[in-house]
Amino acid sequence: MKRLKNPVAALSATAVAAALLLYGCGGSDGNGGVADTPSNAAGLAAELQNCCTPGDQDFPKVGGNLGNQNYSSLSKITRDNVRQVGGAWVNRIEGGLNTGVNQSTTVAVDGVLFIESALGNVIAVDGKTGATKWKWTTPYGVITRRGVAVAKDLGLVYTVANGNRLVALKKDTGEVAWIKQYPSDTADAAYLGAVQKVAIVYHNRKLHIGTNDGNRGAAFSADATNGNVLSHFWGIPRKGEPGYETWGGAEEANRTGATPWIHPAVDPELNTVYWTFGNVRGGSSQDGSKRPGLNLFSNSIVALDLTTGAYKWHFQSVHHDIWDMDNVMSPVLADVKIEGRDRKVVIYGSKTGMYYILDRADGSAPLGIDERPVKQDARQSTWPTQPYPRQGGFTELCVSQQPLSTAVPGDPNRAVPNYKTGCLFDPHWDEPILTMPGHGGGANWNHQSFSRKTGLVYTGLGYVGAAHSLSEASNGLRPPGSYVTGAVIAVDPATNLVRWKKQMPYSLAHGNGILTTGSNLLFIGQPDGNLLGMDADNGNELWRFQTGASISASPVTYQVDGEQYLAVYAGGTSIPYSDAPRGDYLWAFKVGGTVAQAAAPIPPLVRRPVSGNAVEGAALPTPNTVFLGRVQTAANAPGTAESGAVNAMTPTFMRVPVNTTVTFRNPVGNTGVHCATQFFEGAFNFRLAPGESARHTFDKPGEYFYNDCFSPRATGKVVVY
Numbered sequence: 184m185k186r187l188k189n190p191v192a193a194l195s196a197t198a199v200a201a202a203l204l205l206y207g208c209g210g211s212d213g214n215g216g217v218a219d220t221p222s223n224a225a226g227l228a229a230e231l232q233n234c235c236t237p238g239d240q241d242f243p244k245v246g247g248n249l250g251n252q253n254y255s256s257l258s259k260i261t262r263d264n265v266r267q268v269g270g271a272w273v274n275r276i277e278g279g280l281n282t283g284v285n286q287s288t289t290v291a292v293d294g295v296l297f298i299e300s301a302l303g304n305v306i307a308v309d310g311k312t313g314a315t316k317w318k319w320t321t322p323y324g325v326i327t328r329r330g331v332a333v334a335k336d337l338g339l340v341y342t343v344a345n346g347n348r349l350v351a352l353k354k355d356t357g358e359v360a361w362i363k364q365y366p367s368d369t370a371d372a373a374y375l376g377a378v379q380k381v382a383i384v385y386h387n388r389k390l391h392i393g394t395n396d397g398n399r400g401a402a403f404s405a406d407a408t409n410g411n412v413l414s415h416f417w418g419i420p421r422k423g424e425p426g427y428e429t430w431g432g433a434e435e436a437n438r439t440g441a442t443p444w445i446h447p448a449v450d451p452e453l454n455t456v457y458w459t460f461g462n463v464r465g466g467s468s469q470d471g472s473k474r475p476g477l478n479l480f481s482n483s484i485v486a487l488d489l490t491t492g493a494y495k496w497h498f499q500s501v502h503h504d505i506w507d508m509d510n511v512m513s514p515v516l517a518d519v520k521i522e523g524r525d526r527k528v529v530i531y532g533s534k535t536g537m538y539y540i541l542d543r544a545d546g547s548a549p550l551g552i553d554e555r556p557v558k559q560d561a562r563q564s565t566w567p568t569q570p571y572p573r574q575g576g577f578t579e580l581c582v583s584q585q586p587l588s589t590a591v592p593g594d595p596n597r598a599v600p601n602y603k604t605g606c607l608f609d610p611h612w613d614e615p616i617l618t619m620p621g622h623g624g625g626a627n628w629n630h631q632s633f634s635r636k637t638g639l640v641y642t643g644l645g646y647v648g649a650a651h652s653l654s655e656a657s658n659g660l661r662p663p664g665s666y667v668t669g670a671v672i673a674v675d676p677a678t679n680l681v682r683w684k685k686q687m688p689y690s691l692a693h694g695n696g697i698l699t700t701g702s703n704l705l706f707i708g709q710p711d712g713n714l715l716g717m718d719a720d721n722g723n724e725l726w727r728f729q730t731g732a733s734i735s736a737s738p739v740t741y742q743v744d745g746e747q748y749l750a751v752y753a754g755g756t757s758i759p760y761s762d763a764p765r766g767d768y769l770w771a772f773k774v775g776g777t778v779a780q781a782a783a784p785i786p787p788l789v790r791r792p793v794s795g796n797a798v799e800g801a802a803l804p805t806p807n808t809v810f811l812g813r814v815q816t817a818a819n820a821p822g823t824a825e826s827g828a829v830n831a832m833t834p835t836f837m838r839v840p841v842n843t844t845v846t847f848r849n850p851v852g853n854t855g856v857h858c859a860t861q862f863f864e865g866a867f868n869f870r871l872a873p874g875e876s877a878r879h880t881f882d883k884p885g886e887y888f889y890n891d892c893f894s895p896r897a898t899g900k901v902v903v904y
Contacts, residue, residue, distance in 0.1 A: 250516030270778025272313030285754020363410025376400030400442030414492025431475030440464030588865030621649025630696030643691025696737025708734025731781030732766025827894025
């Protein structure tokens, strides 16, 4: 595959875009290149010397190994005895905390578990007894974290603290070895981005550190002995750097985002580190009008030289993103046989619901990826094509048009009524377009697993539709009243085809990592606090255990004194369920464990909530009456102006006893026809001109969502008790 040292200098802006598109995508038919042998997985896991050494007595990093396979060769917990697994111990690492954002995954080295809490503290716990060995309490305030790095050879544990601080702790005592503070001022020439959430990766006396949530952010490497920066790569090129011209002359204020907010994969044999970069933030993630072009390196996987940090190749999965569809899942490295040849691949994806299987040496596509024409909107400067794997997606790419009053909840990608609907990559402007998979669906920042036993890659996913338009705040509207569910899937990376799929009651796209083992077991945590054990061959559930809080992390497994343990941190986060139960439970399990399950917490609601708090219908200024197209005032009366906002129902949330008759009114003064369309049961569908009203008697307990044809964003709910 051809390489250009500086494509910007060599080509015109149009040719640059075409060249970068070409050598990012490849389009290989699988017949080119030279066959190579699978990576040698020899060595102990904790040495972190090979990409794909499976977990053994240790599970030494977030992702399990440098290839993020989340796989362990341990096999003493089997399909035959998994039902005998019980709690070995539980440690409330913050003394019973039940608030905060918990996204950290446990790391196990030398029989000790290392975990970061919702407060940003680091705790070391004895893997056999559950006793706390040491605790580092951050003096810098609460921070969201996703996992420490452990350098066994240096005797250090690395975390991040507020103020862009990298903290090195002594592995055996928790004492601070040193702290390195990176610039926080965006005007500082040495500024690299917000160092905060991203799990750190350690390899060969070097740290790989990502940045998140800022206007600009770089992926960088640092000396593991002092934190000094060794190399960096910006997600958005600066003037004179390759890719700068793919922004079509956009002003600097519109060249923002593309941060590397998930940890990378490392292949020492190929001397390459693989980073994924997020969506554009310039102006709005939904408005592409002021940044024409591909917008590199947003929505891309970029391969960098492990020694120098120099660019090697990239693949962009979404061109000119206007949907917040950044594919930033930690890439997974695997050695697979494709069409009879051994191939080293990187598995990349995917909010878009598609896996991009790439040769990790050059970024070509051994199974083929085609640039297909997509719908256009000149106002959005949309790119004419988007990349599609020839095998299609692992989930649905369009919303389902299932009629009201049919099976409820029905198809998991079912459209909420009254919205204009579409498919992945359909453009939008001022009118909301409801599409699947949404920016919170497909597979997001949950951790995948590649089983060396089955040869399959596994992921959780979410059915989280999104309505995009320029009027939506942030990155799109997840329609109130929609069901937010999910699935677990197994995909064969040798063919990019789904082997099996299991529908699940919750979205599993946000931190719900998967662990697979040498005994063909698969473990995944749920937002309701249950940790599930499944058969990796078919997805059948074999075991479950209630941990007491939502799980937004990956399970791990390790061995102490010849006994296999399973561990998970149950803490909970607010995405995608704001009411997910919280806690600070670090659990370990083993065959014959006698610690009982925790009490089941109140599970999160699987339907997106409406705006506002519940109001008793009888206590309203106009009892048991809903005013359509008006925003509710502090006195629970309708506002004076017609509106199509999300909260343009007065009230948005009403409670009434069974057999209550509720009036729906389009107030005099509104100019448009307004509706009350109940979904998905179809109990009523009123279409009212200004001044008209209609009534419905609620004769069965339950919750009844409805929205408005004037603007489907406006949604209300009646709870009948």
